[in-house]
Amino acid sequence: MKEKEIQVPKARTTKKFLKFTGIPLAIFTIVLVVPFVNGFYYTFTNWNGFKTTKLVGFTNYADSFADPKFWVTLRFTAIFVVVSLIAVNAVAFGLALIVTSKLRSRNILRTFFFVPNLIGGVVLGVIWQFIFNSALVSLANKYNWELFKQSWLQDTNKAFWALIIVTVWQSSGYMMIVYITGLVSIENDVLEASQIDGASPLRTLFSIKIPLMAQAFTIALFLTLRGGFMAYDVNVALTDGGPFRTTELISMHIFQDAFLEGDFGTGQAKAVIMFLVVALAALVQVTVSKRYEVQR
DSSP states (O other): OHHHHHHHHHHHHHHHHHHHHHHHHHHHIIIIIHHHHHHHHHTTBTOOSSOOOOBOTTHHHHHHHHOHHHHHHHHHHHHHHHHHHHHHHHHHHHHHHHHTSSOTTHHHHHHHHHGGGGSOHHHHHHHHHHIIIIIHHHHHHHHTOGGGSSOGGGSTTHHHHHHHHHHHHHHHHHHHHHHHHHHHTSOHHHHHHHHHTTOOHHHHIIIIIHHHTHHHHHHHHHHHHHHHHHOOHHHHHHTTTOSTTTTOOHHHHHHIIIIISOOHHHHHHHHHHHHHHHHHHHHHHHHHHHTTOOOO
16 A cells, blocks of 8 residues: 555656656757757768768768868867956956945946846947947047057957957856855855954955855856857957958857858868867866865
């Protein structure tokens, strides 16, 4: 009798679980799993965007590794990811400290800092393209600002920093929310105890706040890392890979390889390689970050 009584609740629990998770799992499978599996299969074929006629083995992967432009864009993307990772999180953490302080305008500032994240990447790119190409150049010529007399988007060295500035401006507000969550989760008793012990604000920040909100850093770093590798819309709208394809990120390179040059098999193979690179980088980042998390 007892075994039957235990089995009945288990069966009911399983039915409830399937009832609530069945539709989300089906959507996840149809939208993500099936396309991913199909895309992985296409990397071993001569897929032309519409059909396949034969298997080609690892030819698409060999062509991808033999493409020098692929390595150039992958290297540029890695540099972009590292610089944007540091810049976005440094700015976001600073903004989080400002809006969690005792300033009267902190709620207004919180909204003001978050708004850029609500603007689409294409719109954002067009706005900043106008700023770099017209607004700053006009002001520089009027007030003799040597740094901005030439559009940054037309300079092979400064275009990279223009891309970084726009990325930081767009992403730091969202990461700020993650850090705010980490800061407000710290118990007031701990902060009050540090003040009683005579700890300075800087000592409190580095010895108490940052260690206790290490989990927020793990999340923010992961999101920034993933966003850096997947950046596409801002890249297209702001620089379009120029000048001379010097600011072409890996996502844009894959798109152009597949849809502009018609190399769908090679483009899909590069996409799989990028997926593996991102997955490995994210795994290493999360593993390392987890070691610094403090159990409370």
